[in-house]
Amino acid sequence: MRLLTHNMLSSNIKGVANGFPLRIEVEKVVEKQVDFNADFLKNMFAKIEWKALVDASRSMGYSELPGDANPSMLDSDDFLQKFHHALLELHLEEGALVCPETGRKFPVNKGIPNMLLHEDEV
Amino acid sequence: MLLKSGVLKDPVVCLSAIVCYPRIFTTMNEVKADNACNLCAPVSGGESFVQQSVPVSLNKRCSSSILQSTPEIEKKYVHRVYDAIAPHFSCGNGKYLGLNPNCYFIGCDISAPLINICADRGHEVVVADAVNLPYRTGYGDAAISIAVLHHLSTECRRKKAIDELVRVVKKGGLVLITVWAREQEDSSLINKWTPLTENYLEEWIGPSSHQIRSPPSSFTLESIPEVEENGSGEHLRDFKELSCSMKSPGTIHLASQSQDPSEKGKNGENQQEYFIPWHLPYHRAEVSGASACALANGLATKDDKKGAVVYNRYYHIFSEGELERLVSGMDNAVVVDQFYDKSNWCVILEKR
Structure with a gap:
């Protein structure tokens, strides 16, 4: 699971008002190189919840992202490279995603989050 | 599944994907073009989306108790069967994922073995239930649901799955849904x-x-x-x-x-x-x-x-008009296109 995916995921348990962002529990992180595409990053930037990405990347052991970001930073190649790495190259291979309200853990195995709810959660 | 009439009896794709296009409003045209299989062919050049909402309201209410549990028939004759046959899907799953380097696709399916196949091919995937998508509201530029709804066994669940697809896309975002038609091209x-x-x-x-x-x-x-x-x-x-x-x-x-x-x-x-x-x-x-x-x-x-x-x-299997009827009562989405293709009923919704 990439952090771009993490930035889209939310706990959808019945009664949970704000299931985003899911906290990350790390067992294993892998890095996979992806072609750098500045346009992709620039366009995706507007969609990203920045704080969630920063916290997520820190929990994955990467703390190079600035705490705050604004569109003017997209002109900086250094910034884009870090953004690229955090967003697309870090993968949570094993671990869990934790609902911020209920503490319910969604397991991540072989890089795949299992977001299925139990019957009493829907 | 569906996409090649010759293999109709052995559908191979059941998937809901959420799509993010960094570029604005190339949206469904890309999906269409990219799903090179003929699913979307009839609407290519769909820049002239015609609004044809059908004013039939759905009076059936869905109580949460009905949605709450997955009916046994789905558990056994959908989930368990797909889990069992997943390894044999040689032309496999995830055929809609990763089509365009400028789009970001996330695929989801309730069958972990099918999802594993997608993941092995490097696709970004999640195990999730179509009636409860695990995505933030309003995030995606588009969502596609290919051959999923016909595996849900009650109208409430089919309706909820559509609500979910609409929920996860942004305003102006498009949702493509295809289902098997009772009106098969090969009626035998x-x-x-x-x-x-x-x-x-x-x-x-x-x-x-x-x-x-x-x-x-x-x-x-x-x-x-x-x-x-x-x-x-x-x-x-x-x-x-x-x-x-x-x-x-x-x-x-x-x-x-x-x-x-x-x-x-x-x-x-x-x-x-x-x-x-x-x-x-x-x-x-x-x-x-x-x-x-x-x-x-x-x-x-x-x-x-x-x-x-x-x-x-x-x-x-869906009868003619059923899919449109299901989506026509929605207050947050309108039908921008609907068509029949290779024994499937298809609809494209736009979120308002």
């Missing part, structure tokens, strides 16, 4: 399917599943016996009877075919609930021991004539 195909009887559906889904059922406790959720240890469970027996009827022409099967569809309509028995077989030839079945297991626990049967292990999957 339907004769190879096993119609499910009212009694059967009541047992599996609950009496008159379209209506609100007051005591949620009346849902029986006991699990299906894995093996026939306590004699064969009733469900298993029923299944075997149905399977047998498939193999011996002349029973239930032919009887229901003697009526043409319009006649059935008049009689008020528009058959839409079916078991649809998926054949795994013996020589391929040996590849995984799963088949022996599926045979032992009643998930599959043997057809010696065809030399294949037969898995039955539950389908609710």
Whole structure:
């Protein structure tokens, strides 16, 4: 699971008002190189919840992202490279995603989050 | 599935994907072009989306108790079957994912084995349920749901799945939904399917599943016996009877075919609930021991004539106009296109 995916995921348990962002529990992180595409990053930037990405990347052991970001930073190649790495190259291979309200853990195995709810959660 | 008429009987794709396009409003055209298989061909050049909302409102309310639990028929004849046959999907899943380097696709399916296949191909995927998508509201630029809704066994669940697709896209975002049509291009195909009887559906889904059922406790959720240890469970027996009827022409099967569809309509028995077989030839079945297991626990049967292990999957096939009717009552989405393609009903919604 990439952090771009993490930035889209939310706990959808019945009664949970704000299931985003899911906290990350790390067992294993892998890095996979992806072609750098500045346009992709620039366009995706507007969609990203920045704080969630920063916290997520820190929990994955990467703390190079600035705490705050604004569109003017997209002109900086250094910034884009870090953004690229955090967003697309870090993968949570094993671990869990934790609902911020209920503490319910969604397991991540072989890089795949299992977001299925139990019957009493829907 | 569906996408190539020749392989219609063996659908291979059930997927909901959420799509993010960094570029604004190339949206569905890209999806169309990219799904090179003919699914979307009839609407290519769809820049002139015509709004054709159908003003029929859905009066059926969905109580949460109905949505709450996945009906047993889906658990066994959709989830477990796809789990079992996933390894044999050679042309595999995830064919819509990762098509365009400028788009970001996330695929989801309820079948972990199918999702594993996608993941092995480097796709970004999540195991999730179509009636409860795990995405933030309003995030995606588009969502596609290919051959998913016809595996949901009540109208409430089908409706909820559509609500979810609309929920996860942004305002102005598009949702493409395709489902199997009762009106098959090859109308003889339907004769190879096993119609499910009212009694059967009541047992599996609950009496008159379209209506609100007051005591949620009346849902029986006991699990299906894995093996026939306590004699064969009733469900298993029923299944075997149905399977047998498939193999011996002349029973239930032919009887229901003697009526043409319009006649059935008049009689008020528009058959839409079916078991649809998926054949795994013996020589391929040996590849995984799963088949022996599926045979032992009643998930599959043997057809010696065809030399294949037969898995039955539950389908609710859609009648003409049904999909539009399902989506027409929505206050946050309008129908921008609807069409029939290769034995599928398809609709494109735009979120308002």
